[in-house]
Amino acid sequence: MRFPKDFLFGAASAAYQVEGAWNEDGKGVSNWDVFSKIPGKTFNGTNGDVAVDHYHRYKEDIKLMAEMGLESYRFSISWPRIIPNGDGEVNPKGIEFYNNVINECLKYGIVPFVTLYHWDLPQVLEENGGWTNKKTIDAFERYAQVCFESFGDRVKHWITFNEAVVFCSLGYLTGAHPPGIVNDVKKYFQATHNVFLAHAKVVNNYKKLKQYGEIGITHVFAPAFSVDNEPDNIFAAKHANEYNTNWYYDPVLKGEYPSYVVNQLKEKGWLPDWTEEELEILKNSADKNDFIGLNYYQPGRVMKNYEPVVECEHTREKSTGAPGNASFDGVYKTVMMEDKKYTKWGWEISPEGLLDGLRMLKERYGDVKIYITENGLGDEDPIIEGEIVDIPRIKYIEEHLKACKEAIKIGINLKGYYAWSVIDLLSWLNGYKKQYGFIYVDHNDNLNRKKKLSFHWYKHIIETRGEEL
Numbered sequence: 001m002r003f004p005k006d007f008l009f010g011a012a013s014a015a016y017q018v019e020g021a022w023n024e025d026g027k028g029v030s031n032w033d034v035f036s037k038i039p040g041k042t043f044n045g046t047n048g049d050v051a052v053d054h055y056h057r058y059k060e061d062i063k064l065m066a067e068m069g070l071e072s073y074r075f076s077i078s079w080p081r082i083i084p085n086g087d088g089e090v091n092p093k094g095i096e097f098y099n100n101v102i103n104e105c106l107k108y109g110i111v112p113f114v115t116l117y118h119w120d121l122p123q124v125l126e127e128n129g130g131w132t133n134k135k136t137i138d139a140f141e142r143y144a145q146v147c148f149e150s151f152g153d154r155v156k157h158w159i160t161f162n163e164a165v166v167f168c169s170l171g172y173l174t175g176a177h178p179p180g181i182v183n184d185v186k187k188y189f190q191a192t193h194n195v196f197l198a199h200a201k202v203v204n205n206y207k208k209l210k211q212y213g214e215i216g217i218t219h220v221f222a223p224a225f226s227v228d229n230e231p232d233n234i235f236a237a238k239h240a241n242e243y244n245t246n247w248y249y250d251p252v253l254k255g256e257y258p259s260y261v262v263n264q265l266k267e268k269g270w271l272p273d274w275t276e277e278e279l280e281i282l283k284n285s286a287d288k289n290d291f292i293g294l295n296y297y298q299p300g301r302v303m304k305n306y307e308p309v310v311e312c313e314h315t316r317e318k319s320t321g322a323p324g325n326a327s328f329d330g331v332y333k334t335v336m337m338e339d340k341k342y343t344k345w346g347w348e349i350s351p352e353g354l355l356d357g358l359r360m361l362k363e364r365y366g367d368v369k370i371y372i373t374e375n376g377l378g379d380e381d382p383i384i385e386g387e388i389v390d391i392p393r394i395k396y397i398e399e400h401l402k403a404c405k406e407a408i409k410i411g412i413n414l415k416g417y418y419a420w421s422v423i424d425l426l427s428w429l430n431g432y433k434k435q436y437g438f439i440y441v442d443h444n445d446n447l448n449r450k451k452k453l454s455f456h457w458y459k460h461i462i463e464t465r466g467e468e469l
């Protein structure tokens, strides 16, 4: 069986991780431009000042995407490149850059799939409370409107936010992302609510423009499974799914928060400050969402946590996504398991976890359209006689595409797969060591690009629409 003709084979990037040109052509300062320069925050002090210079080399990169036969390129727009101080004048050079990127994609028939927010907030807004300040919602609405009006004639696929759970939890619980606040649970939940409200308002605004594209949100998809059939561990997995999936997906797809979490937040004094009008906005925008984007890398293997809840020391290393941490409320912990396979960064390799998780989503949210907006292998790629022989990445993506094909067979409304990442780029907390791309970037030779083995493999998969998988 071939993947359906309307299934998009894509690959992704994010502005801060690829563009560089952090202070060029009128771009404003982002929270990551500042945070990444705080000693100890990133791996070996790496930052996105240059990244892989996509800002100047986008034509070369998009030409390579076309050679790969890529059907769609998911990239993000840098808010401070469009509105340098977050809510003031529009920067014409920023508009020009993304018009050029979009037009270059269309020149090759590559569908642009655009993320409005992939973690790089204008620093001025961060300094005024960032996502805990409701004024940021208004600024985001205006920024989104500028993007829709500037690019919406050619961009017909929009993602509002990438992985709210990451920038909110690492921003306000572990401190590993800006604003670097530790263990402020009230601010964490407030930030998530403000993001969902911003999403709902922008969805409503987009629909009013009648540009006849589609809009959705991208969440981390890490379904939690109990390590065994012990009742305490099964409860722990339920708790994890309520806080990490239902809390994020329900307000978008159901238009209301999961009562299991709301009741506990009420008891603990962590309930966000919200109004009935805001809850009504969530309710009324839910059915306007056209899709949900899933960034799937691994499931969570969960058991009840019996250690006392202490304000654990948060470090960069403990925030890079590997199992072994207790939940913020101490109820459960994620663990590694003897019979599972893991990447060099301790992430489980589990295509079956994707399929089981997709079944869970269908059960709770019905036939919602789904894109896998990220999936890929972070690795240190082997180089043999000058060739990047990234066979582990080929195997990883092959297994996950097979799971996608099986999902479609059992009736999951899955419409696309975007590998993370199209090109080697900056990992927020792992520098340039953790490679994800089909295209290698030589940091020892002028950031020159080179096709990896996986580039040629993915090209073949796209040409044959995955028939042999």
Ligand SMILES: C[C@@]1(C(=O)O)OC[C@H]2O[C@@H](O)[C@H](O)[C@@H](O)[C@H]2O1
Residues within 6 Å of the ligand: 014, 017, 162, 163, 295, 297, 320, 321, 374, 378, 420, 426, 427, 428, 429, 430, 434
């Ligand atoms: C933490 C990490 C990583 O570096 O491995 O996870 C995978 C991937 O997720 C994306 O949403 C981030 O933008 C990208 O940088 C990557 O970030």
